[in-house]
Amino acid sequence: MDLDAFEVGYDIPARLGQRIDEVVTPALIVDLDHFERNLRRMRDFIERTGLRLRAHAKTHKSADIALLQISEGGACGICCQKVSEAEALVRAGVRDILVSNEVWGEARIDRLARLAATARIIVCSDDIRSVHELNEAAQRHGSTLEVLVEIDCGAHRCGVEPGAAAVELARAVEKAPSLRFEGLQAYQGSLQHIEDPVERRRQATSAAQATRAVVEMLAVAGIECRTVGGAGTGSFAMDASLGVINELQCGSYIFMDAHYDRVEEEGGGRPGGMENSLFVFAGVMSTAIAGRPVCDAGLKAIAVDSGLPRVDRPGVSYLRASDEHGVLDDPDHVLDLGDWVRLVPGHCDPTCNLHDWYVTIRGERVEALWPVTARGKLF
Amino acid sequence: MDLDAFEVGYDIPARLGQRIDEVVTPALIVDLDHFERNLRRMRDFIERTGLRLRAHAKTHKSADIALLQISEGGACGICCQKVSEAEALVRAGVRDILVSNEVWGEARIDRLARLAATARIIVCSDDIRSVHELNEAAQRHGSTLEVLVEIDCGAHRCGVEPGAAAVELARAVEKAPSLRFEGLQAYQGSLQHIEDPVERRRQATSAAQATRAVVEMLAVAGIECRTVGGAGTGSFAMDASLGVINELQCGSYIFMDAHYDRVEEEGGGRPGGMENSLFVFAGVMSTAIAGRPVCDAGLKAIAVDSGLPRVDRPGVSYLRASDEHGVLDDPDHVLDLGDWVRLVPGHCDPTCNLHDWYVTIRGERVEALWPVTARGKLF
Numbered sequence: 001m002d003l004d005a006f007e008v009g010y011d012i013p014a015r016l017g018q019r020i021d022e023v024v025t026p027a028l029i030v031d032l033d034h035f036e037r038n039l040r041r042m043r044d045f046i047e048r049t050g051l052r053l054r055a056h057a058k059t060h061k062s063a064d065i066a067l068l069q070i071s072e073g074g075a076c077g078i079c080c081q082k083v084s085e086a087e088a089l090v091r092a093g094v095r096d097i098l099v100s101n102e103v104w105g106e107a108r109i110d111r112l113a114r115l116a117a118t119a120r121i122i123v124c125s126d127d128i129r130s131v132h133e134l135n136e137a138a139q140r141h142g143s144t145l146e147v148l149v150e151i152d153c154g155a156h157r158c159g160v161e162p163g164a165a166a167v168e169l170a171r172a173v174e175k176a177p178s179l180r181f182e183g184l185q186a187y188q189g190s191l192q193h194i195e196d197p198v199e200r201r202r203q204a205t206s207a208a209q210a211t212r213a214v215v216e217m218l219a220v221a222g223i224e225c226r227t228v229g230g231a232g233t234g235s236f237a238m239d240a241s242l243g244v245i246n247e248l249q250c251g252s253y254i255f256m257d258a259h260y261d262r263v264e265e266e267g268g269g270r271p272g273g274m275e276n277s278l279f280v281f282a283g284v285m286s287t288a289i290a291g292r293p294v295c296d297a298g299l300k301a302i303a304v305d306s307g308l309p310r311v312d313r314p315g316v317s318y319l320r321a322s323d324e325h326g327v328l329d330d331p332d333h334v335l336d337l338g339d340w341v342r343l344v345p346g347h348c349d350p351t352c353n354l355h356d357w358y359v360t361i362r363g364e365r366v367e368a369l370w371p372v373t374a375r376g377k378l379f
Numbered sequence: 380m381d382l383d384a385f386e387v388g389y390d391i392p393a394r395l396g397q398r399i400d401e402v403v404t405p406a407l408i409v410d411l412d413h414f415e416r417n418l419r420r421m422r423d424f425i426e427r428t429g430l431r432l433r434a435h436a437k438t439h440k441s442a443d444i445a446l447l448q449i450s451e452g453g454a455c456g457i458c459c460q461k462v463s464e465a466e467a468l469v470r471a472g473v474r475d476i477l478v479s480n481e482v483w484g485e486a487r488i489d490r491l492a493r494l495a496a497t498a499r500i501i502v503c504s505d506d507i508r509s510v511h512e513l514n515e516a517a518q519r520h521g522s523t524l525e526v527l528v529e530i531d532c533g534a535h536r537c538g539v540e541p542g543a544a545a546v547e548l549a550r551a552v553e554k555a556p557s558l559r560f561e562g563l564q565a566y567q568g569s570l571q572h573i574e575d576p577v578e579r580r581r582q583a584t585s586a587a588q589a590t591r592a593v594v595e596m597l598a599v600a601g602i603e604c605r606t607v608g609g610a611g612t613g614s615f616a617m618d619a620s621l622g623v624i625n626e627l628q629c630g631s632y633i634f635m636d637a638h639y640d641r642v643e644e645e646g647g648g649r650p651g652g653m654e655n656s657l658f659v660f661a662g663v664m665s666t667a668i669a670g671r672p673v674c675d676a677g678l679k680a681i682a683v684d685s686g687l688p689r690v691d692r693p694g695v696s697y698l699r700a701s702d703e704h705g706v707l708d709d710p711d712h713v714l715d716l717g718d719w720v721r722l723v724p725g726h727c728d729p730t731c732n733l734h735d736w737y738v739t740i741r742g743e744r745v746e747a748l749w750p751v752t753a754r755g756k757l758f
Contacts, residue, residue, distance in 0.1 A: 009490055009758050010463050024486065024758045058702060081703040084389050101703065102664045102673075104717055107403065111388055126667040127716055150667075157704055158665040158673055189701065285481045286537040288505040288529075294481075294537055299684050299729045301757050305700070321684070322568065323437060323728050324460040324480065325536055337506055338483055349702050350678045354732070356755050376735050376754075378680050379388050379403045 003369060014359045018366045025283035025340055026297035028355040030255075030370075032362045034277035038254050041273055043074035046248075049240045052076045054098055054229065056251025059349045061085065061374035062358060063092030065254065070094070077120070079229075079249050083112050084377035090119045092373055098122040098229065100185060100249060102150070102158055104130055106137075108379065113137035113145060122146040122227075124185045126160045131172045131179065138178035147173045148229055150185035151214055153207035157189065162210040163217070170223050183227035184218075186211040187249060192234030193259055193306075197266040204235050208242035215244065233271050234263050257348040259306040279312065280343040280351065281359075282326060284335050292319075293335045295326045297343060302326075303350035309343035316341065382748060393738045397745045404662035404719055405676035407734040409634075409749075411741045413656035417633050420652055422453035425627075428619045431455045433477055433608065435630025438728050440464065440753035441737060442471030444633065449473070456499070458608075458628050462491050463756035469498045471752055477501040477608065479564060479628060481529070481537055483509055485516075487758065492516035492524060501525040501606075503564045505539045510551045510558065517557035526552045527608055529564040530593055532586035536568065541589040542596070549602050562606035563597075565590040566628060571613030572638055572685075576645040583614050587621035594623065612650050613642050636727040638685040658691065659722040659730065660738075661705060663714050671698075672714045674705045676722060681705075682729035688722035695720065 006012045013027035023029070046053045055069040056079040066089055069075040077096030080086050086097045096119065103112050103123050109130070115121055116138060125131055125147050138145045149169045152159035160166050166184070173181040188207040194200040207230075215225050231239040233252040239245045252260060255278035256270065265271050282297035298321045302309050308318045311328065316335065319327045326343075328335065335341070345351040352358075358370040385391040392406035402408070425432045434448040435458040445468055448454040456475030459465050465476045475498065482491050482502050488509070494500055495517060504510055504526050517524045528548045531538035539545050545563070552560040567586040573579040586609075594604050610618035612631040618624045631639060634657035635649070644650050661676035677700045681688050687697045690707065695714065698706045705722075707714065714720065724730040731737075737749040 009486055010466055010756075013758065024484075026757050087389055104664050105403075105662065107388055126665055129716060152667065156668060156671065157701070157706060158667060160667050283484065285483050286505055288531065288537060288539050289535060292535065299682070299726075300732050303678065304684055305678050322536070327536060337508060347678075353679050354755070355757070376733070377389075378405050378675075378734070379392065 001371065012357055012369060014366045014369065016366055016368065020361055020364050020366065021340060023281055023359055023366065025281050026301035027281045027359050028352065028357065029279040029281050030358050030360045031277050031279065032360050032367060034275050035254065038274045038277055039068065039073040042250065042253055045272065046074040051240055052247040054079050054247050054249055056249050057085065057089060057374070059251035059255060060352055061372050061377070062370050063089055063094065063373040064370040066094050080374070082377055082379060083108050084379040085374040086115060086121065087111065088374040088377050090115055094119070096120045098148070100124055100187065100229070102126055102130065106133065109133050109137045113141045113143050116143035116145050117141050122148060122182055124148050124150040125169065126150045126158050128169060128172055131169065131176060135176035135178050144178055144180055146180045146182040148183055148185040148227060149173065151211065153186050153210045154188045154203060155190040159185070162214045166214045167217050167221055170218055171221070174223060181223060183225035183229065184211060184214060186228055186230040186245060187232065188230065188235070189232065192232040193263055194234070195262050195264060197264050200235065201238050201266065204238045204242060208239070208244040212244045233260060233274070237265065237272060252348055255348040258310040258344045258346045261310065276344050278345065278348050280309065280345060282341050282343055284337055284339045284341070287335070287337050291330055291333060293328045293330050295328055295341060296324065297326050298322050298324045300324060301354055302343060302345050303347045303354065305350060306347035309345055312342040312344055318343065380750065391736055391748060393745045393748065395745055395747065399740055399743055399745065400719060402660055402738055402745065404660050405680035406660045406738050407731065407736065408658040408660050409737050409739045410656050410658065411739050411746060413654050414633065417653045417656055418447065418452040421629065421632055424651065425453040430619055431626040433458050433626050433628055435479070435628050436464065436468060436753070438630035438634060439731055440751050440756070441749050442468055442473065442752040443749040445473050459753070461756055461758060462487050463758040464753040465494060465500065466490065467753040467756050469494055473498070475499045477527070479503060479566065479608070481505055481509065485512065488512045488516045492520045492522050495522035495524050496520050499525070501527060501561055503527050503529040504548065505529045505537050507548060507551055510548065510555060514555035514557050523557055523559055525559045525561040527562055527564040527606060528552065530590065532565050532589045533567045533582060534569040538564070541593045545593045546596050546600055549597055550600070553602060560602060562604035562608065563590060563593060565607055565609040565624060566611065567609065567614070568611065571611040572642055573613070574641050574643060576643050579614065580617050580645065583617045583621060587618070587623040591623045612639060612653070616644065616651060631727055634727040637689040637723045637725045640689065655723050657724065657727050659688065659724060660719050661722055663716055663718045663720070666714070666716050670709055670712060672707050672709050674707055674720060675703065676705050677701050677703045679703060680733055681722060681724050682726045682733065684729060685726035688724055691721040691723055697722065
């Protein structure tokens with residue numbers, strides 16, 4: 001990508017080699033030292049436990065990061081949530097992708113089956129009708145789609161009941177000539193942010209028991225689960241100890257966020273010992289009201305669905321967001337016009353989706369710009 | 380723009396002429412009949428009151444819509460919030476733009492002054508330091524920047540106190556050879572969504588009194604305000620009756636949203652009699668849990684900062700959002716896999732910023748695709 005063709009301040013927020021105080025705000029920043037430590041922490045965990053990691057690209061939507069997770073971070077492949085995300089990642093060179101979601105509709109399923117002719121594609125299903133459509137599309141393209149039957153192990157979103165319905169669906173997949181039954185999707189999303197580790201383990205245990213029961217029912221029916229996929233950043237250490245899930249789908253671990261600041265690991269600390277590597281740099285644009293400086297990162301630069309950003313500077317906090325403004329509380333008057341602050345997003349995934357570029361920094365310098373490859377890939 | 384070069388389902392959500400049930404979800408939809416009625420309602424209001432309209436493009440970030448607001452909708456020009464938004468709109472042919480916001484930092488101010496060599500550019504200031512920087516940059520580019528002094532008339536975000544500080548700043552602008560003092564920015568953002576019209580008028584009246592006092596202080600000092608800018612979709616009828624603001628900066632009126640559903644006009648009805656013209660079409664992707672269908676529009680397709688979306692179908696409501704999912708409540712089981720629903724966003728501005736395209740429909744057919752020209756223009 002020819003970055004020289006892009007204008008700083010219009011197309012891109014920085015040039016390589018610039019000092020961090022020259023980056024145009026608001027900008028999405030990856031601190032590479034922190035990022036690489038998270039990458040290694042997860043790789044070490046995978047090596048120690050013998051589980052597989054299928055890192056979730058819904059968090060970052062970046063081909064650069066996905067490829068690093070595979071080459072350096074111990075990942076066997078990547079998850080994403082949308083067919084268009086998978087297409088963007090395959091175009092960038094990722095060759096083993098789970099669309100960890102239901103895919104429906106003739107045109108969309110057709111695209112997925114076409115993609116499976118050039119990459120390993122796994123997809124979830126919780127409906128017999130989609131099994132038929134997936135099979136027909138794969139036949140049409142001469143490809144094979146691998147399928148995880150999604151079970152509802154407590155999040156009450158997608159997924160069939162963890163019982164006979166799952167076995168019935170698995171049988172239908174096994175019978176379909178252009179599909180391959182790969183196992184179960186057993187992600188319990190709603191427990192990831194339970195702050196108390198005791199309650200989190202209680203719910204993770206309940207999800208694991210439900211999942212184990214289905215694995216055993218399938219075994220009785222002669223159907224093997226090569227993959228039992230699930231786990232997130234809030235639960236992966238617990239899930240590993242519970243011994244049912246064999247492929248971890250963590251995404252946020254690579255960045256972390258202010259919501260995960262509040263989630264306590266068993267034995268203390270943050271989940272997996274991970275640290276914040278993602279920040280939004282914001283500039284102070286108005287100091288007209290004393291003690292209430294206004295920064296340039298509002299709702300269009302940082303997601304607030306899981307709480308306001310944390311300001312990475314002692315004594316300063318983020319009071320309220322409007323579309324293009326963030327009002328700060330600065331009782332000690334440490335900030336002046338043109339100063340910048342480092343914000344830790346409340347929720348990393350939708351924050352990344354607001355930006356076109358990651359500005360990666362090493363110490364005080366911009367090292368690389370990574371495009372948010374699948375930004376806005378909603379389909 | 381050669382739409383034929385784009386792939387439906389990857390680059391774009393629809394082809395022209397398609398039926399609405401063929402649009403790839405989640406998609407951002409403009410119902411043109413509703414949209415054009417809103418455009419006309421505002422133009423009629425402007426003609427009736429003799430005020431000016433400077434329509435706010437922060438809502439839609441679309442050059443197509445901005446140009447329609449000028450050619451058909453009675454607007455004298457456009458507002459936006461960021462220099463990069465202004466650049467995108469000037470590139471698309473808009474020639475009269477107010478950046479209704481503070482602009483700071485040498486590089487950013489330089490870009491603004493450069494832009495003023497090809498279009499009329501007005502900008503806000505609440506700081507003497509930015510006045511000097513704006514003047515130097517305009518001198519460098521041989522351009523003239525027009526300046527509105529922003530006053531804090533109740534929102535407590537940007538803006539100097541409505542008194543001597545504003546006069547002092549106006550004098551500094553008047554003295555600067557490459558700046559022109561154009562008037563005041565008197566936008567009271569925090570009253571726009573006050574649901575009760577009595578309380579809303581009380582606060583609008585207070586803002587108008589503060590603004591009028593500054594206009595009079597300036598007159599005593601021999602400084603004329605050609606423009607007193609402000610008003611939003613929630614307050615413009617009141618602001619017009621209060622007789623201080625002469626240039627309305629409404630943005631949301633063109634689309635409306637579920638938050639404005641709850642704002643009552645004096646005499647009843649919705650502000651200005653405007654109607655929803657913006658929707659997110661979402662598809663039902665899972666019906667595994669009875670009565671709780673899951674749609675494909677979550678946090679990355681629809682903003683929830685001002686409340687959850689309203690489902691435009693009797694008996695169905697939107698219960699909770701995760702990144703790529705929306706769980707619906709459907710007690711009468713009217714929705715099946717593959718059905719689509721029309722969602723009214725809780726907040727139009729940040730929703731539009733999540734999408735690359737507006738799919739405009741007329742009745743049951745796709746009429747045009749409009750790019751979200753300044754999507755992601757954060758700088």
